[in-house]
Amino acid sequence: xxxxxxxxxxxxxxxxxxxxxxxxxxxxxxxxxxxxxxxxxxxxxxxxxxxxxxxxxxxxxxxxxxxxxxxxxxxxxxxxxxxxxxxxxxxxxxxxxxxxxxxxxxxxxxxxxxxxxxxxxxxxxxxxxxxxxxxxxxxxxxxxxxxxxxxxxxxxxxxxxxxxxxxxxxxxxxxxxxxxxxxxxxx
Amino acid sequence: xxxxxxxxxxxxxxxxxxxxxxxxxxxxxxxxxxxxxxxxxxxxxxxxxxxxxxxxxxxxxxxxxxxxxxxxxxxxxxxxxxxxxxxxxxxxxxxxxxxxxxxxxxxxxxxxxxxxxxxxxxxxxxxxxxxxxxxxxxxxxxxxxxxxxxxxxxxxxxxxxxxxxxxxxxxxxxxxxxxxxxxxxxxxxxxxxxxxxxxxxxxxxxxxxxxxxxxxxxxxxxxxxxxxxxxxxxxxxxxxxxxxxxxxxxxxxxxxxxxxxxxxxxxxxxxxxxxxxxxxxxxxxxxxxxxxxxxxxxxxxxxxxxxxxxxxxxxxxxxxxxxxxxxxxxxxxxxxxxxxxxxxxxxxxxxxxxxxxxxxxxxxxxxxxxxxxxxxxxxxxxxxxxxxxxxxxxxxxxxxxxxxxxxxxxxxxxxxxxxxxxxxxxxxxxxxxxxxxxxxxxxxxxxxxxxxxxxxxxxxxxxxxxxxxxxxxxxxxxxxxxxxxxxxxxxxxxxxxxxxxxxxxxxxxxxxxxxxxxxxxxxxxxxxxxxxxx
Numbered sequence: 001x002x003x004x005x006x007x008x009x010x011x012x013x014x015x016x017x018x019x020x021x022x023x024x025x026x027x028x029x030x031x032x033x034x035x036x037x038x039x040x041x042x043x044x045x046x047x048x049x050x051x052x053x054x055x056x057x058x059x060x061x062x063x064x065x066x067x068x069x070x071x072x073x074x075x076x077x078x079x080x081x082x083x084x085x086x087x088x089x090x091x092x093x094x095x096x097x098x099x100x101x102x103x104x105x106x107x108x109x110x111x112x113x114x115x116x117x118x119x120x121x122x123x124x125x126x127x128x129x130x131x132x133x134x135x136x137x138x139x140x141x142x143x144x145x146x147x148x149x150x151x152x153x154x155x156x157x158x159x160x161x162x163x164x165x166x167x168x169x170x171x172x173x174x175x176x177x178x179x180x181x182x183x184x185x186x187x
Numbered sequence: 188x189x190x191x192x193x194x195x196x197x198x199x200x201x202x203x204x205x206x207x208x209x210x211x212x213x214x215x216x217x218x219x220x221x222x223x224x225x226x227x228x229x230x231x232x233x234x235x236x237x238x239x240x241x242x243x244x245x246x247x248x249x250x251x252x253x254x255x256x257x258x259x260x261x262x263x264x265x266x267x268x269x270x271x272x273x274x275x276x277x278x279x280x281x282x283x284x285x286x287x288x289x290x291x292x293x294x295x296x297x298x299x300x301x302x303x304x305x306x307x308x309x310x311x312x313x314x315x316x317x318x319x320x321x322x323x324x325x326x327x328x329x330x331x332x333x334x335x336x337x338x339x340x341x342x343x344x345x346x347x348x349x350x351x352x353x354x355x356x357x358x359x360x361x362x363x364x365x366x367x368x369x370x371x372x373x374x375x376x377x378x379x380x381x382x383x384x385x386x387x388x389x390x391x392x393x394x395x396x397x398x399x400x401x402x403x404x405x406x407x408x409x410x411x412x413x414x415x416x417x418x419x420x421x422x423x424x425x426x427x428x429x430x431x432x433x434x435x436x437x438x439x440x441x442x443x444x445x446x447x448x449x450x451x452x453x454x455x456x457x458x459x460x461x462x463x464x465x466x467x468x469x470x471x472x473x474x475x476x477x478x479x480x481x482x483x484x485x486x487x488x489x490x491x492x493x494x495x496x497x498x499x500x501x502x503x504x505x506x507x508x509x510x511x512x513x514x515x516x517x518x519x520x521x522x523x524x525x526x527x528x529x530x531x532x533x534x535x536x537x538x539x540x541x542x543x544x545x546x547x548x549x550x551x552x553x554x555x556x557x558x559x560x561x562x563x564x565x566x567x568x569x570x571x572x573x574x575x576x577x578x579x580x581x582x583x584x585x586x587x588x589x590x591x592x593x594x595x596x597x598x599x600x601x602x603x604x605x606x607x608x609x610x611x612x613x614x615x616x617x618x619x620x621x622x623x624x625x626x627x628x629x630x631x632x633x634x635x636x637x638x639x640x641x642x643x644x645x646x647x648x649x650x651x652x653x654x655x656x657x658x659x660x661x662x663x664x665x666x667x668x669x670x671x672x673x674x675x676x677x678x679x680x681x682x683x684x685x686x687x688x689x690x691x692x693x694x695x696x697x698x699x700x701x702x703x704x705x706x707x708x709x710x711x712x713x714x715x716x717x718x719x720x721x
Contacts, residue, residue, distance in 0.1 A: 045376045049401045052378055052717045053426025053507050059376050060496070063489035077374035092720075093346075094327045094400045095379060098371045124420055128343050129336050130404040149426065151506070 018153060022066065025156045030071040032163040036170065037083070040072040041159075044082035044106065048099045048135065049092030053149040054116040058086060060152050073159065079105040084162060086155075087139070090118040090125045091132040103139050109169050111162050114141045115155060117148040193217070195235075200227055211442045211654045213591075214276045221281045221290065228258055228293050231277065237262045238572055238585075240276070241655075241666050241683040242303035244311045246338045250651070254283040254313055256290060259655070259668070261591070274590045276655060289314040299572030302691060310337040310406075325399045325720075328352040336407050343407050359385035359393045367702065371400045378716035382705075389701040394694040401720035409680035410672075414440060414514065414648055417677055421667075422509045424682055425718035430463045431660035432682070432718070433512040435667040438593060439656025440514045443671055444648045449640045450595075452516035454632050457595040458529075459508050460658060461625040461632075465533075466495035467661035468618040468625070469540060471713045475615055476547055478707035479556045484547040491539055498532045501525070516642025526633055533626050544619055557612035561696045561708035564609060573692050575663020575685045577712055580617045581609035587659040594658075599631045611711040647675045660685055662714060684718035 033041045045058055061068040062075065076082050079102045091099060103112070114135040117123035122133035135141050142165045145158035193215060197204060203223030208216050219227055231237040237260040247255045258279040283290050292315035294301045304315035305324035312335035315321065326336075331350045335341060358366070365386055371379035381397040405424060409417050421436035422429045434456055441448060473488010496506045502525045503511050511517055547553055563573070568581040578585050586603045588596045604620035606613040653670040663685030672678035693712055697705055 046372060047378050047401075049403050050378075050717065051423045051426045051429075052715055053423075053429070055376055055378060056426055057506075060489075060493060063493050064486050065490065065493045075376060079372075089401070090403060092401050092403050093329060093349075094402055095371065096349075097329075098379065098400070102372050124416075124423060125403050125405075125408060127346070128404045128408060129334075129341070129345050129347070130402050148423070148509070149507070 019065075022153055022156070025153065025160065026068075026071040029073070029156060029160050029163065032160065032167075033072045036163060036167055040069075040074045041084065041163075042074050042076045042082050043084045043086055043159075044076055044079045044102070045086045045088070046079075046099060046102050047088050048095045048119070049089035049131065050116060050118055051089075054088035054119070057149045057152055058088075058115065058155060061155060066152050066156075068156075079103075080107065082106050082110070083166070084111045084113060084159070085139075086113050086115050087135045087141075088115045088119050090122045091135055091138050093130045093132065096132060096138065099135075099138060109166065109173060111142045111166055111169070112139050113143045113145060113158055113162055115145045115158070116150060117146055120144045120146050123148065196227065196230070199230060203227065210652060214278060214655060216278045216280060216653075218280050218282075221283065224256075224258070224279060224281045225291050225293050225296070227279060228260075229296050231260050231262065232297050235262055237277070238569075239297055239299045239303075240572070240664065241668060241681065242300055242307070243668055243679065243681040244307035244313060244337070245670065245679045245681075246311060248285055249339055251282070253285055254288065254311060256281055256283060256307070256313075257668070258293075259666070276591075283313055288312055289316050291316050292318040294318050298570045299688070302687065309335075311335050312338065322355065325402050327399065328354050336404060341407075343404065343411050354397070356383050356395050356397070357393065361387075363387050364392065380716050384697075384702060384705070386702055389703070391698050391700055391702060391705070394697040394705070396690065396694050398690060398716060399720045401717050403721065405721040406680050406682060409677050412676070414671075414675050414677060417680065418512065418514060421682075422512070424721065425684065425686075425715045426507055427467055428463065428660040428662060428665065428684070428715065428718060430459050430508040430512065431658045431665050432667070432684070433509075434460060434594070435656040435658045435665050436669070437512050437514045437656065438658070439654045439667050439669040440645070440648055440671075442654035442656070443652045443669065444514075444645055446515060446643055446645060448516045448643060450637045451520075451639045452641050453595040454598075454636050455517050455521055455641065456512070457599075458521075458629050458632050459503070459511060460594065461629050462495070462499060462529075463508055464661045465536075465622060465625050465629075466492050466499065467713075468622045469495060469536070471618055471661075471710070472544075472547075472615060472622075474710050474713070475557070475611070475707070476553075478710045479553055481547060481550070481553055484543065484553075487539075487543050491536060491543070494532065494536060498529065501528060513642060514648075515645040516640070518642070520641050521636075526636065529629065530633060533629060537623070537626050540622060548615070548619070554612070556704070556707060557615060557711075558608075558610055560611045560704050561700055561711060562609045563692055563696045565607070567692060567695055568609070571692050571695075572688050573663075574688055575659070576614055576617050576621070576661075577689050577692065578663065579604060580606050580613035582607040585664075587657055587664045591657060595632060598635070599628050601628050611707055614711040650674075651678070662686055663689060665718075682718070682721055684715070686714040686716070686719045689714050690719055 114120045119135045125131040127133035143162045203220045206218040240261045241259040243257040245255050260277045261274050309325045329349045331347050334347045367384040370381040379400045383395045385393040422433045424432045470492035476484030500506045563581045565582045601624045650673040656667045666683045668681040670678040
């Protein structure tokens with residue numbers, strides 16, 4: 001890459017654009033969450049071997065600038081309370097069991113979001129003696145958020161996509177439940 | 188600088204020396220006979236005031252028919268030509284025969300070596316004879332016996348079958364003793380590690396930490412990547428010390444290629460290194476408030492950190508300063524407009540940070556939690572070779588920026604804050620003082636920023652050469668050692684991060700404190716798991 005290649009917008013303008021974008025994204029997301037759950041969205045973050053940058057970007061979502069909780073998004077302490085798993089890292093060999101157990105502890109219907117290049121594809125680490133090469137080698141992944149690390153806005157955008165996916169999942173499940181003659185469980 | 192030591196050592200241990208060389212200035216490599224190694228290490232440590240900064244095992248069977256161990260010491264400089272207070276590196280190396288893959292452990296004399304030796308045992312299959320705790324470290328019980336990833340005949344892509352074996356945790360037994368297992372998946376958004384507390388009531392009797400869950404084979408992977416891609420790997424050793432690790436990597440290779448990077452690149456690197464320290468320290472001070480339940484302070488700290496991250500992005504294009512470093516200098520220049528942006532932002536940050544400190548650090552409730560909590564004694568700190576903020580809070584006056592000046596640190600004046608209490612409060616105060624020092628350093632550099640090129644082209648690097656690259660990251664000294672291979676690749680890349688040496692100190696500090704203070708103590712060290720586990 002050359003030094004002339006990337007010229008940024010003026011920093012202040014850049015931040016302005018991002019902030020407006022954030023509000024729009026957040027409100028849209030909040031509306032969707034309300035429609036699907038009738039309550040806030042609960043997220044559990046699982047680190048499966050990232051370099052820590054993705055964690056800090058997810059943490060940044062809770063700082064006063066992004067303040068995710070105002071949109072009805074809440075990070076929970078246990079996978080048993082979670083609707084969504086945010087997984088970072090290429091899945092290290094030593095964390096394979098922990099990741100599986102966390103997934104199994106999460107109630108259905110659940111979504112798995114792979115956050116960051118490593119989680120999406122194994123990134124730089126690929127498949128190696130201690131890296132399994134991406135979250136989808138271990139768990140079914142619903143949404144991929146690329147980036148190294150993805151910006152907080154990108155993670156929000158990913159959550160929005162995940163809500164669409166969840167809507168589909170619920171619709172499908174309700175339909176199949178009815179089909180089998182069971183009672184329909186409204187979420 | 189190293190001559191005087193060399194003369195002293197040769198007279199003391201003349202029978203043990205095989206060879207010596209100085210491939211790069213300030214790094215003396217001495218090849219010694221294996222049987223004399225422990226004696227020389229002890230002499231350096233006990234008589235010369237040396238500290239063990241790294242220990243590397245390398246499979247050099249294809250080159251000279253054996254394994255090789257390297258012991259890296261940092262020694263206070265002495266002699267007439269040496270500037271006051273500076274230090275230099277002395278590195279011992281010895282061969283380990285393939286047929287007898289074992290060596291004498293130096294841990295009984297130098298506790299700082301205990302993890303290095305266990306790691307060498309796991310990854311290279313060399314047994315440290317006499318090690319007091321030879322349990323597995325890096326490879327967990329899912330790893331079968333007889334596979335050693337860092338040996339040259341092991342392919343990076345090999346995935347041996349999973350086995351299960353029990354790992355023995357030290358236990359405390361007795362009436363009323365409870366075990367509290369925590370992790371590897373924690374309640375907060377943090378990295379994975381397993382902690383086992385043995386406690387009576389709220390009081391912690393013993394803590395065992397099990398790490399290396401995030402081991403991804405970084406060092407092995409570096410051996411199959413070209414050196415240009417190895418840089419991306421170095422940036423991803425740790426998210427929040429990204430620039431520091433990348434700089435260590437580049438400096439080592441620049442030494443090996445014997446090139447001088449432009450003055451402007453040195454200045455800019457130093458500025459970015461300090462910006463990295465700034466956002467980390469400001470964030471850490473805010474984070475401490477999360478540990479004491481002072482949410483206003485936490486929110487304010489996070490806000491200031493976010494401002495610094497946005498500044499990073501505005502000037503480099505990345506919130507974590509990634510993509511700026513390259514072997515030979517920097518990839519992007521700093522325009523006049525951005526120079527002014529840094530100055531104005533820092534002025535504002537300085538004011539707001541000062542206001543934050545005035546509020547949070549003098550509250551009696553806050554002081555009650557921070558003071559006398561988690562005391563790390565100077566003796567333990569020295570024995571374990573603790574570095575960075577934790578060392579300086581326990582009275583160990585060490586800072587690579589001053590002791591082994593690199594980049595443009597010899598062009599600026601700055602203070603290295605020092606405290607002796609060794610508690611959580613001292614570690615927080617060291618960070619606070621360093622924030623103001625960092626701002627001062629950046630201002631000095633921006634005022635005298637030289638013009639000119641920002642990089643020199645490095646097309647290839649010579650094979651079978653080695654050198655150290657080191658930086659003082661926000662957490663302490665990051666020391667990288669690189670040995671090159673033909674075709675501009677790396678033969679061995681040893682990454683010793685600040686977190687790696689500081690982690691063993693945490694479980695020693697915790698006993699005697701109450702369980703709710705553990706998060707606070709942990710946050711005051713603020714160690715990274717990823718740069719430990721690799």
